[in-house]
Amino acid sequence: MKLYAPKYYEDFKCIADKCTHSCCIGWEIDVDKEAMKKYSKLKNGYGREIKNSIESGEAPHFKLQEDGRCPHLSENGLCKIIINCGEEYLCDICREHPRFYNYTNYGYEVGIGMSCPEACRIILNSDSYNDFEVIARGPGDIERIDYDSLIDREKIFTILKNENLSYENKLNVIYSEYEIDLNFVDKASYLDCINNLEYLNNSHRTLFSAFSLESKASEEKEKYLERALAYFVYRHCTEAVDYDEFKISLSFCLFCEKLLASLISDKTEPDVCELARILSEEIEYNTDNVEKIKELFINYEVL
Ligand code: SF4
Known part of the structure; x- marks a missing residue:
């Protein structure tokens, strides 16, 4: 398996x-069984600190400090587990973040x-989103399914890479190819949905209320939107098991593209990265929020 x-x-x-914006602040990290076993065998002084920092129960996790920091985050922003015990003592989530995996x-x-x-x-500054390479090989057989999402994904990447089309036309081709029209959902329903999402930071509810389907970014910022859309498609459409699921996921990705366009239209370049990061953290990293947005499209029969 590759x-x-x-x-x-x-x-x-x-x-x-x-x-x-360290991932060691604000997120409660679950500790997997393998890591728990390793921690229980630790003999050095820091082993006791690790064990004392875990809230046991159904899902053992590191107890956050009052200021929301992971108890193992040092004053100068380094991980004390790595410093005292080595990287091999990180739990799965800490070792893997921010990686995600697709099965194809x-x-x-x-x-x-x-x-x-x-x-x-890196994502917003890279045009190599459609170039893939094999980085590892391992055992195991592939279980193929009838629907091959990679064919549709490649079609979208090819449209986005077409230098003869303006960004607006690339989007138009995608909307028409997949018969998606986000205008079927009225603005009040979008805003109501955005208002009812879960937020890590409540001020982002107000920030996201700038959402508008008419928003457009200037030409120099369109590249960021294109790369962000390619990323959303890579992350959210790849595991679709049939064409309908691919279309629902693609509608969600196009919604995220419009939301990002609404947020960055009048911002300077460094802000673009931070706003894209906030959108990612608040929306696409929260599976409940992703589902609520997808429901909009199902309920309104956009598809
Ligand atoms: S994984 Fe990313 S978010 Fe976490 S500390 Fe490193 S750079 Fe920051």
Whole structure:
């Protein structure tokens, strides 16, 4: 079995203490069974600190401090588990973040998620979103399904890469090819849905209320929208098991593209990355929010 990755994947490296929005703040991290076993055998002094920091129960996790920081995040932004015990003592979630995996008819794929500022910077500045390479090989047979989402995904990437089309026309071709019309849902329903999503930071509810289907970004920012849309499609459409599911996921991706266009239309370049990161963290990283938005399209029979 092969593991594929977009070319830009190899450029990613956690920037740890230089990170502007560390994943070690604000998120309660579940500790997997393997890591629990390793921690229970730790004999050095820091082993006790690790064990004391875990809230046991159905889903054991690191107890966040009052300020929302992981108890193992040092003052200068480094991980004390790595410093004291080594990287091999990280639990699965900490070791893997911000990576995500897709299963396809050809093997596994890995990507980096835009909720991480460094991954977001790489994704929004890379045009190699349609170039894939094999980065690992392992045992196991592929279980193929009838529907091959990679054919539709490739079709979308080819449209996005077409240099003879303006960005607006690329979007028009995608909407028409997949018979998707986001205007079937009225603005009040979009805003009502956005208002009723779950938020990590409540001020983002107000931020996202800028959503408009008419929003357009300037020409120099269209490249960011194109790369973000390619990322959304890679992350959310690949595991579709049939054409209808692909279309629902694609509608969600096009909604995210419109939301990002609404947020960045009057912003300077560094803001674009941060706004894309916020959108990713609040919306596409929250499976309940993703489902609520997809329901909009199902209820209104956009598809
Ligand atoms: S958000 Fe990304 S860059 Fe920042 S600490 Fe986490 S993995 Fe590293």
